[in-house]
Amino acid sequence: MIVVPCPNCGPRNSSDLRNAGEVAPRPDPETASLTEWRSYLYLRENPAGWVTETWYCRSGCRRYFTIERNTATNEIRESENS
Template sequence: MMLLPCPNCGARNVSEFRYVGEAKTRPDPTTATPQEWRRHLYLHRNPAGWTRETWYHGSGCRRYFAIERNTVDNAVRTAGATS
């Protein structure tokens, strides 16, 4: 069982959450080219090691938050709310 530390509810089973994806900056909609949108939506780093991710706690506080997770062993290093 994998536990994720929700900043509002505490550590909970991963089945309560939805993985949103890598935490990254969204391009400016007024100036972004189609190539920049394609890169943002479809190209992901997928590293083996520490990565910053966004998760949604659908069965709890219904908030988004970011964590740093090691994709090799699922260890979680930090947690925080997102805007």
């Protein structure tokens, strides 16, 4: 169980939050092809290394925020767009 730093509630057990996954930009639904849309739905980088991901503070302030996490070491650092 890792510790995830919520910008409001501070460092919390990850069980207090929900991992909403790797950040994937949503294409414009008006112009996106089905292929582009399905890449957004199903394809992620999933690197063994640094990933920008969204977390939801579901047991605390209920804020969605992003962090950068190294999936190989679970080292965590602030994301620029949190």
